[in-house]
Each structure stands twice: as structure tokens, then as C-alpha cells.
Amino acid sequence: MIVDETGKKLSAMLVISLSIGYMKDHLMSLINKRCIGIDEDDIHWIITIPAIWEDSAKQFMREAAVNYGIKSDQLSFALEPEAASLYCHSVKVVLADGETPADNSTKRQGVVLDDEHIPQSIGLKRKELRRSKLGEKCMILDLGGGTADITVHERQMNDSLREIHEPSGGPWGGTAVDREFFTFLSKFFGRKVMENFKKKSMSNYVDFCRAFEIKKRTIDFESTRPVSLKFPATFKEACDESSNLFLNDALNKSQYSGKVLLVGDKMKIDAKIVKGFFEVPIQEIVNHVNKLLKKVGKIEMIMMVGGFSDCPLVDKAIRDNFPCIQILNPKDSVLAVLKGAVIFGHRPTAVESRIARYTYGYEIWPKFDPTIHPLNRKMSLGGNACCKEVFHPYIQKGSEVKCGDSVSSTHCPVNDTQKDLSINIYVSTEKDTKYITDPNVRHLRTIQLPLPVNKSGQSRKVKSRLYFGATEVMVETIEVATGTVHKATFDCL
Incomplete structure (x- = not known):
């Protein structure tokens, strides 16, 4: 339940579903007026979300969209600062006559998509046109209404981007x-x-x-x-x-x-x-950018997008506090996320790698080793001495994960009569985690794995494969004996 401005409560799922549905119906109505032969099966929908959102929030948005009739396999999420970065890296910067790339004295720099068609209305002469360079590091400040969403990318070959610091930010919009x-x-x-x-x-x-x-x-x-x-x-x-x-x-x-x-x-x-x-949100943004710069080192450019970046006070604060970095505030910064989301829809692997925000793992009960396991965790399982509730990582916080990369693990049923297998997935805010009961660990979701029918001499082992490099964590399971692939149930809510 969520509360409106007057204190009235309503189901959050209903509110968000109807909000998404309103935009969906509006678009379909517009398409039907202007086009012939376009239906919903021809459309892949992109919902933009803050990069700092938890997995549960992503699942909530997906369920809200599906509840209104958008098919799950025709829906993707674009992280807002990534979308803005894709757009800003695809445009060419038009510098005013006499302005240098590192000159932050002007309020903003114009951007155009095509150097053959420079709008005369922007009053700039064609002094220099360039895209971001190979290997150039850029920080994206997506300053919207609710949040400041910040990422750092490095330009790669074929116009792809590599994330060099996990998304961060806060309620400073x-x-x-x-x-x-x-x-x-x-x-x-x-x-x-x-x-x-x-x-x-x-x-x-x-x-x-x-x-x-x-x-x-x-x-x-x-x-x-x-x-x-x-x-x-x-x-x-x-x-x-x-x-x-x-x-x-x-x-x-x-x-x-x-x-x-x-x-x-x-x-x-x-x-x-x-x-x-304006003082509190601006100071929070400046402080956070300073912390990130200490971690990532030198960067060549800060791109400011989102409605709050249009505020002159915000623009001046960023330029005054970071005078040695080129600041790019595109003329259509409010639309940067929208246009970048369209680019992402056509090129979902344009961000070739991302940095894991958390350590993901699952629970195992390994053989008890008195040299590394505390005695109070010793348990008997099937007549064997085991250590209970050990956290086994799939991937650790801060690791670079390429788009399409996966991590696999093999699981076995406890007995022959078992028909399915449940694997509890945990997430930790620390890089090195030992047990699922550690204070920095929380239960994320449970994967339900269908087990092969018990046949004499046939392995009932099941392999789970998790994909971490996309905007959502995806999972599939494979029967080792037959190679049959299943989609696993993934529930974060």
C-alpha cells in the first residue's frame, strides 16, 4: 500500500500498473492514428529505471507492466544513467567559436546528432565537432526529480561502454x-x-x-x-x-x-x-562526486542530464567545484534518458560490462573443517559432519561482469523421492562474506528447480546458471543428464 498526498492508501501495484498502462495505451492510440499494420507484438517495450534500484524494485516494475498486458519477453529495463550515457556518447559536441573542450565558462554546450545539419538557432559556429574518444572516462550525473543517479563509463571499441564504477547516488533530485x-x-x-x-x-x-x-x-x-x-x-x-x-x-x-x-x-x-x-541536495551531489573521483581517478568529462541539471544553481555548483573537468550539459538533457533508452533497445549489449554492486551467493553445507569452521556450526547431515549456513559466492562486489557472462553451480537432491529443489540466493554488501547469518547478508530470492524424474542409473544433478551482466539478474537451470533447459522461478518480493 502507498499513501497519496492526502493520506489515502491504495495498492502500489495497481497505481504503477495503471500508470504504465496509461502510457502504453496512449502510444498505441497514437500509432493507430499514424500507422497501418502495427500491433503490440511488433513492439519491444523499454522501461527506464534508476541504476541504484534493488532487484526487488525491478521485479515489481516488471510485474506491474505484465499485469497491464505487456508480455514479459517483450519488456526490458534500461538503467537511466546508462541510457543517458549512450545518448551523450552518440552525439557530437558543437563548441562555440573560441571555446576549448575544457572551457566551463559557458552555461552549457549544444549537441547535435548530425554534423551536416547544425541548427542555426543555437548561434554557434562550427569550431569543433567530436564524439567521446576511445578510452575516455566519463561520469554521468542523471539528476532527475527524485534521485541523483551516477555512473562512470569508459568508451570502448565499436562505440560500446564499459562501466568502471558501480551505480550510486541518493535522493538528491x-x-x-x-x-x-x-x-x-x-x-x-x-x-x-x-x-x-x-x-x-x-x-x-x-x-x-x-x-x-x-x-x-x-x-x-x-x-x-x-x-x-x-x-x-x-x-x-x-x-x-x-x-x-x-x-x-x-x-x-x-x-x-x-x-x-x-x-x-x-x-x-x-x-x-x-x-x-537548494543547498542540501547540491552539497550532497558535490560531496558524492568528490568521493567517486577519489576512487576512479582522473576523468575527462562530466555529463549532466535530467530535469534538475537544468537548474542554473546546480549547473554552476558542478562547474565551480570541478573546474579542471569538461562539463557537458546537453541542450536536450531532459530527453537524454528517453533517447538513450531507444538506442539501448536496438543495442542491448552497448554497455559491454558492468560492476557488481553486491556479492551474490547461495547457501552450502560443506564438509566440516575444524581449522576454518567454528565448532558451533558443526552439524550432521546424512551421517557426515558438515558446516551449516556457509555463504558460497556466485560473484563478488566490485567484480567486472561482461554482458552475457554467467556463473554456474551444480546441485543434487537430498533423496530419491524429491521432485524439486529450492536454492536460496543471498546478497551481501561486503566483498568477503562467510555465512548467510552475517549482519551484512540478506535473503534475496528463492530459485525453484524442477528435478528430473528418478530413473535407475541416471543422474539427477541440476545445474543453475545465473547471468549477472545485464540490467536484471537472469537465471536458467539445466538437467545434467538430458541437457534440458528450464526457466527458474525468481522471486524477490
Whole structure:
């Protein structure tokens, strides 16, 4: 269950399924108006997701899409910073006359897809056109509404990309500024006023949020004029009913007296206060980039994409803090993920390798060795002394995994009457993990393996094969005796 702005609860699966379905139906309607002979079986759907999402979130999105009628084998996920990177690496950079590749003095650099058709409207002369170079390292800052999603890629042969640091980031997108703004309003109007406003006039509340969204995109470092916002009439009604205070009375009693003015139905906020709403998310982004640079070393370029990267304050902060790195903020940065997702759909192996964010493994009970196993883990299994709950890794955190690479393990049933086999998969935040009960380990999912029918003299061993190099962890099982391949059940929820 998830809660809306007014506190009402609804199934998350229903909300997300209908949201995906709305976009799907809209596209199909548009296609039917403009095309002939296109149906759903001709389409492979791509859903873009943050790279920092857990496996359970990916499964949730897949189930939500399938619930609305999208076939699972016609659906893929593109990681948003990867999609943006694919797009940005495919375009050519147009530099202004007199600008050098490392010059960060301009607000942004234009980008074009075709050097034969440079838009005249961008006002740039054809000084230099180039794509990212072979071996060039680039950090992608995907700064969207909810999250800052960051990856580092290196350009390879055939325009493919190699991930050199696992995806990272946090809740430092544009909505972090919104939270600061509404916290600011709640300080002197009161939380009940804001809640009343939303409950009694949601449409006006949404319009008010959109008005602030427009204003926050125009604030830059040099802004000194107060930011003016118009309050709906219903807001004053909410204030009167909740606290019996008029707006000016509430304002004069707050810490913002003299810095915030109410003139008629408008609120004028000192520019310094509004800039303060940006400080926390911007500082978090800068600090995180600094940490990544210490790990990955020198990089040639930082690409900024996503709606929050359009904010002048964000743009300036990145340029000021990293003056020796070329900063590329494409003109159509808001669409970079969308366009990159289309590229990914046609070239799903364009990112040739990724870095494992976690250590994946499964539980084994090996022969007890008193020199390496603690005595309290000694158990008897089938008359043999074994060590219980040992974590056996498929792949370790920080390992480079190429697209299409797999890791295999062989499993045997405990007895002849067993019809299926369950393998518990665990994930660890540490590189070296010994036992599934360690504090850094959690159960991820269970694989259900169908076992071959018990026949005299025939092996019932089953081999599981996990693929880690794609945007999702995929699994299949093979009967050793017959070579029959099965798709295993994978459940993270």
C-alpha cells in the first residue's frame, strides 16, 4: 500500500500498473492514428529505471507492466544513467567559436546528432565537432526529480561502454528542493494548514506546486529579486479554519519576518531563502562526486542530464567545484534518458560490462573443517559432519561482469523421492562474506528447480546458471543428464 498526498492508501501495484498502462495505451492510440499494420507484438517495450534500484524494485516494475498486458519477453529495463550515457556518447559536441573542450565558462554546450545539419538557432559556429574518444572516462550525473543517479563509463571499441564504477547516488533530485520549500511554509503556517490545503483543494495545490517548479528553474547564483508566488484563495481559507490566524499574523510571528512579504494574494520570498532550499541536495551531489573521483581517478568529462541539471544553481555548483573537468550539459538533457533508452533497445549489449554492486551467493553445507569452521556450526547431515549456513559466492562486489557472462553451480537432491529443489540466493554488501547469518547478508530470492524424474542409473544433478551482466539478474537451470533447459522461478518480493 502507498499513501497519496492526502493520506489515502491504495495498492502500489495497481497505481504503477495503471500508470504504465496509461502510457502504453496512449502510444498505441497514437500509432493507430499514424500507422497501418502495427500491433503490440511488433513492439519491444523499454522501461527506464534508476541504476541504484534493488532487484526487488525491478521485479515489481516488471510485474506491474505484465499485469497491464505487456508480455514479459517483450519488456526490458534500461538503467537511466546508462541510457543517458549512450545518448551523450552518440552525439557530437558543437563548441562555440573560441571555446576549448575544457572551457566551463559557458552555461552549457549544444549537441547535435548530425554534423551536416547544425541548427542555426543555437548561434554557434562550427569550431569543433567530436564524439567521446576511445578510452575516455566519463561520469554521468542523471539528476532527475527524485534521485541523483551516477555512473562512470569508459568508451570502448565499436562505440560500446564499459562501466568502471558501480551505480550510486541518493535522493538528491529536484523534489528535495520541493521538500525544503514546503517545510519552510509549514514553519509559520503550520503543518495542519498545509494538510488542510491539500485535502480541500488538491487541484489548487497541484497548480501551486507547478508554479514553484517553474520558479525554481529560473533561480540562478546572481538572482537578488524576491521570488513571487501567488496563493490560491483556498489557501487562506485553510489557514483561517485551522488556526484562526490571518496570513500576515502568522508571518509576523515567524523567523522570516521582514524576509517574506505578503501583498494581496502573493508571497514574495527573499532570493537568499529560496537559494537555501537548494543547498542540501547540491552539497550532497558535490560531496558524492568528490568521493567517486577519489576512487576512479582522473576523468575527462562530466555529463549532466535530467530535469534538475537544468537548474542554473546546480549547473554552476558542478562547474565551480570541478573546474579542471569538461562539463557537458546537453541542450536536450531532459530527453537524454528517453533517447538513450531507444538506442539501448536496438543495442542491448552497448554497455559491454558492468560492476557488481553486491556479492551474490547461495547457501552450502560443506564438509566440516575444524581449522576454518567454528565448532558451533558443526552439524550432521546424512551421517557426515558438515558446516551449516556457509555463504558460497556466485560473484563478488566490485567484480567486472561482461554482458552475457554467467556463473554456474551444480546441485543434487537430498533423496530419491524429491521432485524439486529450492536454492536460496543471498546478497551481501561486503566483498568477503562467510555465512548467510552475517549482519551484512540478506535473503534475496528463492530459485525453484524442477528435478528430473528418478530413473535407475541416471543422474539427477541440476545445474543453475545465473547471468549477472545485464540490467536484471537472469537465471536458467539445466538437467545434467538430458541437457534440458528450464526457466527458474525468481522471486524477490
